[in-house]
Amino acid sequence: MILQRTRPPLLETPFEVFDEGVFTPNDRFYVRWHWASIPSAIDADAFRLKIHGHVEREVSLSLKDIATLPRFEIAAVNQCSGNSRGLFEPRVSGAQWANGSMGNARWTGVRLKDLLDKAGVKAGAVQVRFSGLDEPVVDEAPDFKKSLDLDHARNGEVMVAYAMNGAQLPLLNGFPLRLVVPGWYSTYWVKMLSDIEVLDKPDELYWMKTAYRIPDVPGANIKPGQTGFKTVPINRMVPRSFVTNLRDGGSVKAGSPVALRGIAFGGDCGVKSVEFSGDSGASWFPAELGADEGTYSFRRFTGSLPALAAGSHAVMVRCTNTNGLVQPIEAVWNTNGFMQNGIETLRFQAA
């Protein structure tokens, strides 16, 4: 892993891991925590998930209680809002991630809807707020809490996972429970989830009202210095694609076709197509898509460039999602370094 910060831990997945398969192994999965008071030991028998607020009856569920509810499983990409921030130009402050603050896993657990039904959501509820066992070092600082609209929370896909790629969650990835919000940025995927609060008015706390906001413009893309836009909480992911079998600045054999392999994801929906270009985007060729592991999963693609003459070359790759949204040719820019999904260009030598 690449250490971006020791405490609280920020660990980035080395990019070569994404070439090994569409599922990211648990011990190579990126890690991001906001506050440094993180329990280093969790007793599986003593742990309780509390559901309270605007509900018929407050409930407190053990892991055993939760494991007896109907099992739900989904493959989904978990991507940090600030993935690729370290590559923004002009540069912006914040964790200087390259492209490795993302991962894909098969999440197993229970639907959030089924948990909410245990407590009985009262009429008039509008949002659901989530909080984990991590806490600020200074008591008065805002505890990390995120909220979803009630309809979203009950859509049958938003879930509480107790397993990741077939094993219980590593503690650094949120043992014992993590909220999984398929298609949405990871800021909502609350780790060590211990508290679910049904709200009868919108969440006005810091982590929704002030932090993790994006410009309310297409692709969250603004010009440096631009003002006069509204902001909204970051939300749905957008399509991205990456060549994984070549390194930027690497080299290939001249005179032989160049095999391309990579991963793509559609964001808040599936992958419709992936195309690549060897001529700076003048012409695009379809890549072949690999097995469909689910709407929100990474999808493998393969393709090949014709034999190349010795010298400098570049390959671009772009994904179009099933909603018809295509990656923009220009890199995205905003002051928080969120939502990068510009077309990636990989430069290499044929020799």
Next chain:
Amino acid sequence: MFFVRSISLLAVLVSSPVAVLAASESEPMHFSSQEIELPSSDRTFPDGPGAEAINNNCLACHSAGMVLTQPKLTKAQWTETVNKMAKVYHAPISPEDSAAIIDYLTNLKPQP
């Protein structure tokens, strides 16, 4: 282009056996308690004017690593960040230390 240091995550994840999901859905997940040693850092900010203030005030909540990977920021930008730490995140920083920390950060010479 920025400072990174590889560590072995496996060395950090000294934990109890990891429970795996039973293949059959009729058999519920069993969980095993987890205990790990969270990574810690004894790295301090490099010496210079204000180093004592930044080491005394900032390292309680976060290690130095991410601060030292930031791009070159202006005094106004660092003032905004330090003020956020004090006002929003309630870091108990005295006004004198705050000024010293802002100067220290503004004078950092980050790697390109």
